[in-house]
Every structure is written in C-alpha cells, then in structure tokens.
Amino acid sequence: MIKKIITLAIILGISVTVIGLSFSGMIFEESNPEESNPEESNPEESNPEESNPEESNLQNDFLITPDVVMPTKVSRPGCDIEDICYIPSEIVVEKGNSVTWLNEDSSFHSVTSGVYGEPTGLFDSGYLDPYEYYTLSFDEIGTYDYYCTLHPWMFAQVIVE
Numbered sequence: 001m002i003k004k005i006i007t008l009a010i011i012l013g014i015s016v017t018v019i020g021l022s023f024s025g026m027i028f029e030e031s032n033p034e035e036s037n038p039e040e041s042n043p044e045e046s047n048p049e050e051s052n053p054e055e056s057n058l059q060n061d062f063l064i065t066p067d068v069v070m071p072t073k074v075s076r077p078g079c080d081i082e083d084i085c086y087i088p089s090e091i092v093v094e095k096g097n098s099v100t101w102l103n104e105d106s107s108f109h110s111v112t113s114g115v116y117g118e119p120t121g122l123f124d125s126g127y128l129d130p131y132e133y134y135t136l137s138f139d140e141i142g143t144y145d146y147y148c149t150l151h152p153w154m155f156a157q158v159i160v161e
C-alpha cells in the first residue's frame, strides 16, 4: 500500500514537473523579442493612410527595438542645430517595411507627415506619451517629411526605396 502511494507520488511529481516545464516554455516564447519584430509587416497597417495609430500602439506592449527615437529635452529648441530631434533624422527603409518610433522624452511629441504648418495628412501619430511607440508601414517609394505638431523645430524624414 505504502509502495503504491510512493509510486503515485513520484508519478504525480513527474507530471507536475513536466507541466511546469512546458508552461515556463510558453512564457519564454511569449516574451521572445523576435516574435514582436517590427519588421514583420501587418496587413492592417500596410497603408500609412489607412493605419490607425491607436491600433499600432497596442501591438507594441512587448520589447521592441525602435528605429527612430525622440530623445530627452527635444521639447526645447536646439536639437535642430545638431539634427537630433529625431534620431536618426533621416532613415532609409525598403518599400513594404515599417518604421517604429519611440518617444524617450518626458514630454508629448508626435510623428506627423509634412512640415510644420503644412501637414500632408498621410499619417499622424497624435500625441505620443513618454515611452509610447508608433509603428507605420511604408508601401510607396518616396521621401516622407514629418514633424512634431507641438514643437516646430522637430522635423525629420523617412526615405522609402
């Protein structure tokens, strides 16, 4: 009888360990940064004109390497002198690829197509909170000027080849 109980306990122990291992495996896979690769194009945001900024932000809850950052203190003029309001201020991507911005500043900023006072209406992130991401896919070759609606000195370019 005792032997049976011990055998049962061992079997139970093994099953718990196996379940535990597969569970931790699942967690590891979920937090794998490769899975949330911004390079992977999402059909929902294939067109900059149609993409919804709210939706693209929701997809970026996990670790993502941004392509462009808005560094700290760009809410004051001066970053334009060294061209570091958006870093890099000029990014070249292949047609069909996406660009992910990250606001690393403590102020709101935006990624808005066009130049200050003359938005082109192609895309607009709206106000990005500190540490908020914004991702866009570019399907048309061209040079896309963009700027921050809050800070006229903040402007940069996406070049799609």
Ligand SMILES: [Cu+2]
Residues within 6 Å of the ligand: 074, 075, 108, 109, 110, 148, 149, 150, 151, 154
């Ligand atoms: Cu700004």
